[in-house]
Amino acid sequence: MIWQLDLFLLMLVVICALATITVKDLLSATIIFSAYSFLMCLLWAEMGAVDVAFTEATVGAGVSTIFFIAAIFRTTRRSKD
Amino acid sequence: MEGIVAEIMAKYNYWIYVVLMMIGFYAMIGKRNLVKKLLGMNIFQTSIILFFVSTGAKKGGSIPILDKQAALQGAVDVNLVVNPLPHVLMLTAIVVGVSVTGVALAVMLRIYRKYGTLEEDEILHKIETE
Numbered sequence: 001m002i003w004q005l006d007l008f009l010l011m012l013v014v015i016c017a018l019a020t021i022t023v024k025d026l027l028s029a030t031i032i033f034s035a036y037s038f039l040m041c042l043l044w045a046e047m048g049a050v051d052v053a054f055t056e057a058t059v060g061a062g063v064s065t066i067f068f069i070a071a072i073f074r075t076t077r078r079s080k081d
Numbered sequence: 082m083e084g085i086v087a088e089i090m091a092k093y094n095y096w097i098y099v100v101l102m103m104i105g106f107y108a109m110i111g112k113r114n115l116v117k118k119l120l121g122m123n124i125f126q127t128s129i130i131l132f133f134v135s136t137g138a139k140k141g142g143s144i145p146i147l148d149k150q151a152a153l154q155g156a157v158d159v160n161l162v163v164n165p166l167p168h169v170l171m172l173t174a175i176v177v178g179v180s181v182t183g184v185a186l187a188v189m190l191r192i193y194r195k196y197g198t199l200e201e202d203e204i205l206h207k208i209e210t211e
Contacts (some may be wrong), residue, residue: 001138010097017101017124021108026116033120040127047138048145048163052130052171059179064123067179071186072116075193079114080200 001047009046013039026079030068037061094135101128113201115192119185126178130171137164 016036023029037060045053089096105128108121142163189199196204 001140001142006094010094014097014100014104017104020120020124021104021112021117026114029117029120033123036124037127040131043131044134047134048142049134049137049168049171050144050146052134052168052175055172055175056127059175060127064179064182067183067186068116068120071189074190075199079117081113081117 005046006043009039009043013043024079024081026072026077027069029079030065030072033068034061034065037064095132098128098132098135101131115189115199115201119182119189122185123178123182126174130174133167133171133174137167139163 013036016032016039020029020032020036023032037056041053041056041061044050044056102125105121105123105125108124109118112118112121139160141160143161145162145165145168147157147162192204193199196207198204198207
């Protein structure tokens with residue numbers, strides 16, 4: 001565990017989380033959330049939790065993004081806040 | 082004053098987890114769009130999982146995969162491997178989180194078919210005027 005890398009990744013994660021809830025377009029919010037999940041996966045791999053990182057990369061960044069995109073295409077893309 | 086700053090800096094990662102959790106909590110309560118609320122719930126979940134996984138991490142700890150012969154011959158030096166117990170528990174939490182997301186999105190599709198919108202205030206207004 002390298003603390004410089006840890007702090008850098010944590011900063012990026014916080015920026016991605018803030019961007020996810022600020023962006024008005026739901027499709028962009030979903031893509032930024034996918035980047036957030038991937039950064040989270042890097043954090044776990046860096047902490048030595050390789051199995052959790054593996055699951056997050058497939059399930060969090062992959063499947064849940066596809067679920068969100070499918071739901072947004074069937075409903076609406078705009079959001080008021 | 083010096084002591085407090087040193088205490089905060091020593092556990093910087095815990096403070097950032099709390100910040101992430103509060104971002105997710107704000108999105109769940111303050112945002113009106115249902116998809117935004119669900120994204121906030123996901124952020125909340127991952128911050129808690131991050132906290133639990135970080136409790137198992139050690140300075141100088143390697144990944145918890147051991148050579149079988151070496152492990153059978155002598156006791157394992159626990160200072161050289163991270164604790165794998167929180168990893169296993171949080172693996173279940175990730176899978177549960179994705180299934181909750183799927184069910185919530187299915188409910189949102191039904192709501193959109195019935196009311197034609199995903200904004201909370203508009204849905205409430207339509208329920209009241211019906």
